[in-house]
Amino acid sequence: MHKSAPAQIKAAGTEDGLAEGQFRALVSVFGNKDSYGDVVQPGAFTDTLADWKSSGDSIPVYWSHQMADPDFNIGWVLDATETDQGLEVLAQIDMDEGASPKARQAYRLLKGRRVREFSFAYDVIDGGLVEKDGDSFYELRKLKLYEVGPTPVGANPETELLGVKRAVDALTVEAKAGRTLSAKNENTLRDALGAIEASAKQIKDVLASVGTDDSTKHQEQASTDAPAKAEEPHGAKAEEPNRHVPVDTWAALINLQDKE
DSSP: OEEEEEOEEEEESGGGTSOTTEEEEEEEEBTOOOTTSEEEOTTTTHHHHHHHHHHTOOOEEESTTOTTSGGGEEEEEEEEEEOSSEEEEEEEEOOSTTSOHHHHHHHHHHHTTOOOEEEEEEEEEEEEEEEETTEEEEEEEEEEEEEEEEOOTTOOHHHHHHHHHHHHHHHHHHHHTTOOOOHHHHHHHHHHHHHHHHHHHHHHHHHHHSSOSHHHHHHHHHHHHSOOOOOOOTTOOOOOOOOOOOHHHHHHHHHHHHHO
8 A cells, every 4th residue: 555645855965964865754644634534643653663673674765656667766764763743764865876867866856845745655554443523534553664755746546546445445334334324425435436437447548549550459369269378487486465456446346347
């Protein structure tokens, strides 16, 4: 999962008293209900920061979660601390001679305060729906941190989809508890479905724009006539982590298919 928040750059570079390539930022704010309906609680990072420290490894800094391309691994966290405000990091952007140009550009954007959002990737170890003073929110009590980094506002659609999932999860809990769905919550679900439909349309548009030339059509015909068989060398085995698609997401996708 990814979470984005307005960046609070406290310092960046030599003009702010840091070494070249360094920045200090608050990447997560405690006790503040964000646009996804989540509230990160103090202590949420305590265990994961201890795990990182004991491992001897550094928390990586990625540009906008672009993990598939090593050029976007632009630096590493020198120090991460939970303060009264939230999770604060001191990080080093890779400024070596052979560093990726993307790292240097990211540093220029940070120094110029031209990037206004930070994001981090995490798993929820402990969390739950909370109702307080007539409001409801999803409380994040314990997280497993994977990486942090700057990200342009709205550049990562997964952050929007995460917000959709959070809203659906929270309302699913209410529905299972036998509570009546309010007009406000009904609108939340309709907005969630609208976001999924918009994302589905974008995916369909991309798929429709590729594979239209003759060579691709021939390949598609060949694959229909004689299914290709891909074999790996004997003994080779590739495994990916188990990723379970939430029931809410499947329901939304099935709903979309039924409309077509």
